[in-house]
Amino acid sequence: MDKMESGCATILIVDDIAKNIQILGNILRDQGYILSFATSGRQALEMVREDSFDLILLDVMMPEMDGFETCRILKSLPESGNIPIIFLTAKTEVEDVVRGLRLGAVDYVTKPFNADELLARVHAHLELKAMRDAVDRKNEELSTKNRELHHLNTKLALALSEIRTLRGLLPICSHCKRIRLKDADPLDQKSWVLLEKYLTENTEARLTHGMCPQCVEKLYPDLSNGR
Numbered sequence: 001m002d003k004m005e006s007g008c009a010t011i012l013i014v015d016d017i018a019k020n021i022q023i024l025g026n027i028l029r030d031q032g033y034i035l036s037f038a039t040s041g042r043q044a045l046e047m048v049r050e051d052s053f054d055l056i057l058l059d060v061m062m063p064e065m066d067g068f069e070t071c072r073i074l075k076s077l078p079e080s081g082n083i084p085i086i087f088l089t090a091k092t093e094v095e096d097v098v099r100g101l102r103l104g105a106v107d108y109v110t111k112p113f114n115a116d117e118l119l120a121r122v123h124a125h126l127e128l129k130a131m132r133d134a135v136d137r138k139n140e141e142l143s144t145k146n147r148e149l150h151h152l153n154t155k156l157a158l159a160l161s162e163i164r165t166l167r168g169l170l171p172i173c174s175h176c177k178r179i180r181l182k183d184a185d186p187l188d189q190k191s192w193v194l195l196e197k198y199l200t201e202n203t204e205a206r207l208t209h210g211m212c213p214q215c216v217e218k219l220y221p222d223l224s225n226g227r
Helices: 018-029 041-050 067-076 094-102 115-163 195-202 213-219 221-225
Strands: 010-014 034-038 055-059 085-089 107-110
Touching: 010 018, 010 041, 018 034, 018 115, 034 041, 041 055, 041 067, 055 067, 055 115, 067 085, 067 094, 085 094, 085 115, 107 115, 213 221
Parallel strands: 010 034, 010 055, 055 085, 085 107
Antiparallel strands: none
C-alpha cells in the first residue's frame, strides 16, 4: 500500500506567518496527512536534509530568503529536487506565477485559502508523485534485473567458451594419431577417436579438407612430378 492509499503522505508547510500555518494545518490534518512546519526558507532547507517529504507548500513572501530563492535551492538539492512544490501566494500577477513555475514549482494556491481548491491541488500532485515514484521503482527494478541478466550472460558465455576450448594435455597415439577421450579407459579402443572427430565435437573449429605437398608427392607422384 502506497502513501496515498494509506493516507500518510508527508507535507512540509513553509510560511513565516503563524496564522497561515494554523489554517493550512487545520485543513490538511483532517485528511490524514502528516504535517511538518517551517517558518523560513533556511529552516525548510535544513528540514529537507533530515527528513523526506512528499509535497512542499511554500509561501512566496518571506523575509531574508523569499519563496522563489528557497524553491531554486530546493530544486538544486538531491534530497529535495524531486519533491513537488506548490507556491502559496497573495500575488496573482502572471509574471510571478510564470517565475515560480520556471523555478520548478508545479502549482500555486492563492490567499486567502479556499479549502476545496487547496485539497484538490494537494491531492492531485501527491497522486502524480506517487505514480512517478512507482515508475521510478519499476525502472530501478528493471535496471537491476538487466544488470543481473547481463552478468549471467557474461558468465554463461565464458563458461561455454571454456567448455568449447581444449585445455590441458591431450593423450594422442604416436602411431595413428587418435585422441584419447578425457577420463576414458586407455586400454579400451573405443576410448580413442580420430583427431578430426575430436576437434569437431570438442571445439568451435570447423575443418575443411586439403592436402599438403608432402602427401601429394607420396600419394600422387605423377601429379607431383608434373608441377
